[in-house]
Amino acid sequence: MRSALPFRDKLSRWLPRLVLSPSLLVVFVGVYLFIAWTVWISLSSSQMVPKFDFVGLDQYVRLWATPRWHTAVANLFIFTVLFLAITIALGLLLAILLDQKVRAEGFLRAVYLYPMALSFIVTGTAWKWILNPDLGVEKVVNELGWSGFVFDWITRPEFAIYCVVIAAVWQSTGFAMAIFLAGLRGIDTSIIKAAQIEGASLPRIYLSVIVPMLRPAFLSVIVLLSYISIKSFDLVLALTNGGPGGATEMPSTFMFSATFRRNQMGVGAASAIMMLMTVAAIIVPYLYSELREDRNVH
């Protein structure tokens, strides 16, 4: 006859599941159920309020026939690539420079990290004024005597998206720097000394030894920055409000206006699903390869 497990053992077996279940439930309802709901809406003819009929891929066809959506997708790629590349390069450079045992490092670190404390709304509004040719940089430089200086990217549809990049880089560089700096501090100095004994130059040591060792830091920075760039809604809204002439439209702003302002809930849901698939297509393979290699290493 099987003896019943003592109560304590039962408890210890069930307790973790019991403790985890509320958060699992919340994640299931709040994330996966609503993803499913959005998929359903994107296949329906919903306009102002959700309708639960089925029209196949009509809304996706309509979405891809909208020029504004094409602008939004192109902008997302331009923005993400430039934002990630510049932020990582600058953040890494700043971290390496700060790691050279400079004086007042704590103060400098705080200065570079400060923009992160602002919300994107504040950043967007401030940069809107800084980049405005009649109020900001252009005016200041002109008044300093260089009267031919022109910096009016924010007024020009073909350049305005780079203004969004500038503001986002300004905000996030300090954050990338902080993570890289933490990574650098975690590297054993004896490795650097060994490389020096081998006769490697300092740039060589950084390029071939230290940067590859920062891989986990790169992973965190890339994942966090990519999701910032996909959800970069508030920054665009505050900086350009999608303008001039819809030139800085992003998938997130497109989704919002279609769903909540233009009575095109089906199109909005379709765009949301496209965004989800884009994120999944980029992040999932990357995470997979990174995590698998991680397992091999250890």
Place this chain on the structure above:
Amino acid sequence: MKLTTVLATSIALMPVAAMAESKGTVEGIHHWVSESEVKALKVITDKLATEGYTWQDSAVGGLSGANALQALRTRLAAGNPPTTMQFLGYEGLDWAKEGVLRPLNELYTANGWDKALAPQLLAFVKSDNDFISVPINMHRQNWVWANKAVFDKAGISEPKSWDELIAAGEKLKAAGVIPLAMGDESWQILEVFEAILTDTNGPDFYKKAVIDLDEPTLSGPEMIATFDKLRKVRGLVDDGFTGRDWAVATGLVADGKAAMQVMGDWAKGEFLAKGLKPGQDFLCFPTPTATPNFKFVIDAFGMFKLDDATLTAGQDAWAKAIMDPAVQKQFNLIKGSIPARSDVPVDDFDDCAKRSFADRETAVANGAMLGGLTEGFAAQPQFAGVFTDVVSKFFVTDMSSQEAVQALVDGINNAR
């Protein structure tokens, strides 16, 4: 001792007194949050209070009412609709189609409200055969606001056509003044576009192109000419228009840095707030045309279907307060618009409002009363959005008029 007794008694009696006074509460969602708007709303709620009902304010500001609509969606989904809500454009009609609004036919016929409103306005308060909302005010959208001193100095008077306006603009530019103050926000550009569209092609063309979305009309030569004219107007605007708020643009006119602004009569408040007088310091005239028209924008309140008889009685009182001629007069004196009722006397209103009254009467008689496209009173939001996209892109890029017309037609067909 005595004092505490008095205090205790008064505290104990307070709720009783309040309850005896109030027959119920009326809870409303609206997006009036600026100072003058709140003051104007108080005129209606004061009237409601004299009828014995308490107003419970659920203001949701921001994004021209989009946030308020979000709040409404949530409330309806939770089965807890407000007593009443402010509607712009097709919003009320759309919700009526969802079957959540209470028909107000008895109130309308018993009080003769249908006869007090302009027939073109009824299209926005009546869904099929049911009256579904009560309008409080009427803004006129197609106004030009001008600085009188700047006009006098340049020797310019009220232009009679868009060509004259453009020619006057060139003169002003030579004099070192920004001819036309505006921002690059898409709705500000659309206001100018729809004014040119209606003024140069007439009200019937506007109805066919913008309200009926007739494809041959939309792709016709008149539309190309309209875009050509908009391109010329672009030349009257300075390069600092990026991200400029409409009220900042109004300020440029008030300060004499710019000569004119095309904007609805909500701009009047900005001049008045600076202590400027209509006719003396600033001029108001309709956008120039040979075929006068009146572009209206109304705010109306709809009532939601509720089971509670006290709440329904509150809705009746709220509707009556809104449609009260004295309330409409007082409200609009503060808000800068004119009463939605056509039978409120014009005395006490300023010259700009008086011109609105007179032009409305003519427009009603001529069938030239038109809903404003920009504020959602002409095309449904999904189509108005296409106009916004194409027109604002055209304005800030070097897109050709033919390309713009093609993009407009394709976009409208895609949204159908």
